[in-house]
Amino acid sequence: MRETQPVFFDQKMQAWHVFRYADVERVLSDHTAFSSDQNRFMPEEYRDANPFTLSIIRMDPPRHHQLRRLVSQAFTPRRVAQMEARITEITNALLDQVIAKGEMDVIQDLATPLPITVIAELLGIPTEQREQFKQWSDAFISGDGEATAEDQQASIQAAGSMAAYFTQLFEERRAHPQDDLISALLQAEVDGERLSNEELIGFCVLLLVAGNETTTNLIGNAILCLDEYPESMELLRANRNLVPGALEEALRYHSPVKLLPRWSVSETMIGDQHIEAGQVLLTWIHSANRDETQFPDADQFLIEREPNRHLGFGRGIHFCLGAPLARLEAKIALNAMLDRLPGSWNVPDEPLSLVKNMSTFGVKKLPLV
Numbered sequence: 001m002r003e004t005q006p007v008f009f010d011q012k013m014q015a016w017h018v019f020r021y022a023d024v025e026r027v028l029s030d031h032t033a034f035s036s037d038q039n040r041f042m043p044e045e046y047r048d049a050n051p052f053t054l055s056i057i058r059m060d061p062p063r064h065h066q067l068r069r070l071v072s073q074a075f076t077p078r079r080v081a082q083m084e085a086r087i088t089e090i091t092n093a094l095l096d097q098v099i100a101k102g103e104m105d106v107i108q109d110l111a112t113p114l115p116i117t118v119i120a121e122l123l124g125i126p127t128e129q130r131e132q133f134k135q136w137s138d139a140f141i142s143g144d145g146e147a148t149a150e151d152q153q154a155s156i157q158a159a160g161s162m163a164a165y166f167t168q169l170f171e172e173r174r175a176h177p178q179d180d181l182i183s184a185l186l187q188a189e190v191d192g193e194r195l196s197n198e199e200l201i202g203f204c205v206l207l208l209v210a211g212n213e214t215t216t217n218l219i220g221n222a223i224l225c226l227d228e229y230p231e232s233m234e235l236l237r238a239n240r241n242l243v244p245g246a247l248e249e250a251l252r253y254h255s256p257v258k259l260l261p262r263w264s265v266s267e268t269m270i271g272d273q274h275i276e277a278g279q280v281l282l283t284w285i286h287s288a289n290r291d292e293t294q295f296p297d298a299d300q301f302l303i304e305r306e307p308n309r310h311l312g313f314g315r316g317i318h319f320c321l322g323a324p325l326a327r328l329e330a331k332i333a334l335n336a337m338l339d340r341l342p343g344s345w346n347v348p349d350e351p352l353s354l355v356k357n358m359s360t361f362g363v364k365k366l367p368l369v
């Protein structure tokens with residue numbers, strides 16, 4: 001498609017697909033021409049049913065700018081770096097169980113529980129609520145574009161339950177602040193303004209939803225890449241300094257986020273296609289990250305690729321706020337696996353089932369033999 005129909009109108013979806021790196025990068029970088037706020041272009045009855053619509057990922061400036069500054073005060077690189085020892089501890093405890101069991105499913109045993117535990121601890125959610133959060137988060141995600149009416153209903157219910165729970169937790173933290181992200185969010189201020197209750201909920205839900213499945217998929221997809229390219233695994237075992245580069249390459253080669261939506265603010269051209277105001281654009285990260293004009297040997301997984309300007313964390317003002325945390329978790333997980341699971345890890349030669357979701361890419365199970 002990049003060659004033949006790089007900007008393609010899909011009649012069924014009533015949306016433009018954008019495939020080339022240069023076009024995807026332009027759309028994501030130009031937030032004045034391409035909006036993230038679907039509410040601006042939706043009929044009244046479809047608005048605000050979902051906490052995502054109130055979170056920064058679906059906002060345009062100036063509100064996006066104000067809220068990003070606010071939440072950045074609480075979600076600081078220092079807070080993330082402070083988690084390093086704890087992430088290592090959680091990872092090792094999970095691998096202890098794997099070693100005791102004598103078998104491993106990367107998704108179930110490490111890649112799923114690690115990010116959910118980390119974000120729950122960062123936010124300050126009590127241990128006994130964490131399994132419930134995983135269920136809410138899964139039900140919420142399963143209501144996306146390809147979902148059945150039943151999944152959509154469950155998704156709305158999960159969002160409601162999460163919102164009610166958070167509202168109660170905010171009250172508790174207002175009365176008794178602790179050293180956690182929720183207490184920091186409640187206190188963060190820009191120009192004398194604080195986050196509203198809805199904005200706080202939107203942000204917490206976004207962290208749970210945007211941060212968990214994506215990080216699970218990064219860890220799983222990295223193992224898939226290494227299985228496909230065993231020589232990379234040898235390189236990593238010989239030189240651990242290559243681990244961060246290998247993870248960047250996994251973010252390019254099998255990016256956890258497949259596509260990002262945008263809405264055209266006014267009439268414009270992309271390539272030789274005329275886009276009308278208010279139309280949906282689906283920018284394909286997966287395609288852009290394999291664009292030969294940007295990445296020589298784009299279909300090869302090369303852990304020493306330099307430069308690697310992949311779009312796995314997006315581009316522009318919405319660039320992933322959790323990227324340092326995701327990179328840290330994945331680095332610790334991969335290093336711990338290399339340290340503690342010597343010998344070869346092979347993915348069985350059976351078809352793997354993919355996560356059923358239009359915008360993310362990962363596998364449901366990843367057993368190693």
Ligand code: HEM
Nearest residue numbers: 056057210211214215218256312313314318320321322326
């Ligand atoms: C935004 C990917 C992990 C929080 C984004 C965007 C992408 C992305 C592509 C841009 C969305 C857009 O432009 O519409 C990923 C991937 C991850 C990951 C691939 C894991 C490998 C995390 C984590 C957190 C997080 C761990 C937090 C705990 C956010 C937030 C935004 C965001 C808050 C919205 C930023 C804004 O709108 O200004 N992420 N993410 N992400 N991500 Fe991540």
